[in-house]
Every structure is written in C-alpha cells, then in structure tokens.
Amino acid sequence: MALNAPLLRAKGADDLVVFDGVQKSYDGHTLVVRDLNLAVKRGEFLTLLGPSGSGKTTTLMMLGGFERPTAGHILLDGKPVEALPPEKRDIGFVFQNYALFPHMSVAENVAFPLRYRGVRGAEARQRVAKALDMVRLGGFGGRRPTQLSGGQQQRVALARALVFQPKLVLMDEPLGALDKQLRERMQIEIKHLQQTLGITIVFVTHDQSEALTMSDRVAVFHDGILQQLASPRELYDEPANAFVAGFVGENNFVPCTAMRIGPHAHALLESGLSLVGTMPVALPNAAQAMLAIRPERIGLVASGAEGAVACNIAEAFFLGDHTRVDATVPAFGGMNVTIKLPPSTPVPPPGASAGLVLPEQHCRIIAP
Numbered sequence: 001m002a003l004n005a006p007l008l009r010a011k012g013a014d015d016l017v018v019f020d021g022v023q024k025s026y027d028g029h030t031l032v033v034r035d036l037n038l039a040v041k042r043g044e045f046l047t048l049l050g051p052s053g054s055g056k057t058t059t060l061m062m063l064g065g066f067e068r069p070t071a072g073h074i075l076l077d078g079k080p081v082e083a084l085p086p087e088k089r090d091i092g093f094v095f096q097n098y099a100l101f102p103h104m105s106v107a108e109n110v111a112f113p114l115r116y117r118g119v120r121g122a123e124a125r126q127r128v129a130k131a132l133d134m135v136r137l138g139g140f141g142g143r144r145p146t147q148l149s150g151g152q153q154q155r156v157a158l159a160r161a162l163v164f165q166p167k168l169v170l171m172d173e174p175l176g177a178l179d180k181q182l183r184e185r186m187q188i189e190i191k192h193l194q195q196t197l198g199i200t201i202v203f204v205t206h207d208q209s210e211a212l213t214m215s216d217r218v219a220v221f222h223d224g225i226l227q228q229l230a231s232p233r234e235l236y237d238e239p240a241n242a243f244v245a246g247f248v249g250e251n252n253f254v255p256c257t258a259m260r261i262g263p264h265a266h267a268l269l270e271s272g273l274s275l276v277g278t279m280p281v282a283l284p285n286a287a288q289a290m291l292a293i294r295p296e297r298i299g300l301v302a303s304g305a306e307g308a309v310a311c312n313i314a315e316a317f318f319l320g321d322h323t324r325v326d327a328t329v330p331a332f333g334g335m336n337v338t339i340k341l342p343p344s345t346p347v348p349p350p351g352a353s354a355g356l357v358l359p360e361q362h363c364r365i366i367a368p
Helices: 056-064 106-116 121-134 150-162 180-197 208-214 232-237 242-247
Strands: 015-025 031-041 045-049 071-076 091-095 168-172 200-205 217-222 225-230 252-261 264-268 274-277 287-293 299-302 309-318 323-329 335-341 353-357 364-366
Touching (some): 015 200, 031 056, 031 200, 031 225, 045 208, 056 168, 091 150, 180 208, 200 208, 208 232, 217 232, 217 242, 225 232, 242 287, 242 364, 252 335, 264 364, 323 353
Parallel strands (some): 091 168, 168 200
Antiparallel strands (some): 217 225, 252 264, 252 287, 287 364, 299 353, 309 353, 323 335
16 A cells, blocks of 8 residues: 555444544644554554654554644544543553563552552452463562563563553554564564454554564555555565665665556666566656665676676675675666675676676566
8 A cells, every 4th residue: 555545534344543634743834744544453463664753653642642633533443532641542552661660560560550440459460460471471470670681571561551451552662672682582472462362553663674574564654654554575575665665675776767568567777778577556657767676686697698687796795694796787877786695606706797687576666
C-alpha cells in the first residue's frame, strides 16, 4: 500500500485501530503527521518505521492519548478516542527506559496497573504470577528492578503492560537500550509472546532489521507522510519509492527515464542503455525515475559475457558471511555500484574488467 491511500471511513470488522485523516501540528503551521489513514488489524504486529522526525512516535503518542490530533479521528474498537485520557483507553505501554519504580519489587511494579483498576488481593497476585510466568520471570517477584539485567527489566515492563489484559499494547523503541545480542533475542521473544497470546502490538522503531524481523506489516514514515504499508517481504522486494528503497535495506540507485514498451517496464539510461525491470507503482511514460537494485541481487561474471553490463572492479572486502565488491559502471555514467556475493565466490582483482548481471525481476523502476 503506497502513500495517498483513500480515507478509511469504511471500518473493517478486523480493524482494532483506525486513523482517519489524522493530522498533527505542534505550532499551528508545520504538520508533523499529514493526513494519516491507517488501520491496525486485531492480533497484528504492526511496526511504525522511519527516521527521527518522521512522525512515527507522534503517531504512537496520539494513539496512546499523550497527544491529541490537530485534525481527523482515531478509533479504537470502533469508538473515537481522541478526547479520552491514556488511562481510559485500555492500552498497555512499554517504553525504552522501562519506567519501572526502583523502590517497588518486581511483583509490585507488575501489579501497579491492577491496583489502579481496583484489582487487589488474591486475584491481583494470581494475575501478576501469570504475567511473570509469561515473560519467564516466575520466582523473580520479590526482587527490585536494580537487581535485574537490562533484558529482565524489559520483561518486567512487558509483564506490566500485559497484566491487565489490554486490547492493545504500544511499544516505543523498547529494545533501544539493549546490546545487540540481547536485543535480537528479545525481538524473537516478544514476537513469540505476541503470537501465543494473540495480542495486538503497535511498535515504533528506526531499526529496519528489527521491523523486518518482528512485524506482520510495516508502516514506513517520512516527513510526516505514510510512504508505504506492506509486509516485510513486500516492503523489501517491492518498495513504493526511492525513500523506502533506500531506508529499508541497501540499494543501488541509477537515474533513469521510466518507459512502458509493450508488456514490459524499461529504465532508459542517459548512456542509451535500456534495462527491463518491474514498476511496483505505475509511473507515467517518460517520467523521471530511479532504477533500484539491491547489492545481493547483482551477479558478477566474466568480462564480455552475453547480456552483462560492463564494469571495472574498484575494491573488494571479505566480511565473513559475504564479500562486498565496489565496481564502477561506464554505462551508469561512471557511477559506483555495490555488489554482495557469497563468501566463496571468486572476485577479480581491483582494476580488472567484469560484467554485471541485473535480473529484470530485481530491477525496480521507482519514483525519485
């Protein structure tokens, strides 16, 4: 789904959250979220992905009730919630800094939302024990947060968000403070827990690999606009425009003119070379465009091979799981192209001539 989608006034039965024409401005002039139309399905893991200032966190804050939209409506389970305070929305929250009370035990931290809702005594203890068991912290209830590791504290924060059985859980960069290995392990744990419980999660991150690993769908934001909403695989293989193609994964970009000749889409280069590709979002004939192809989709063959595009090897780096090759391509105006090859693939030495294989199914002709 690309930007400028139609308004979502017709709510589907599976839609738990609907943003309908939502806008947000802090100063009355600049829109940090522009005409957002987005539906979150029940039981879905939806990630809001984008760079700093793209509007993703503001969108999450409006859904949580910490910010009010300047225009438009937000529906939760079919009911407008723009005027409701956070505590009236039946939403669980998990933040990057955990927000645990250091003077309380783990069990007391987890029980805090229950106490606020009037659940006490045996029922509260039972729910807390169940929530801690879900995040594999059974038996840790008597400890203080300072006695736990970062990953364990994050699990406590997750248990606290789940203990009152909310309709929706919001997570704002919840793994940002963890080291790489722990972060990757927590990604899998959170995804497994979400699948097991069937809960709906809206997750904010600027980390593309995190979004691809965890999400059912990803909403990519840039400059306050929803650029594309798609599954991780579709987002990676069929980016709607050059921003998405460059932000999600790595891409080579070559300026071109988009042409449709018969059933095929062509990228016409200034050098006169024409390459057949795919056009995920239809562009008018003769429109300025970009040819995008991911480094791992490019093949390297001997110089002069039929159908290959001539190049000159600049340098190569062995990186363990792949070899990264930089090559200059005369037909691309002397541009540098990056190729990622399996580590066992022989690579010509710097200065040698070679050929690039650019499979048409992986050449994307997209808006600049």
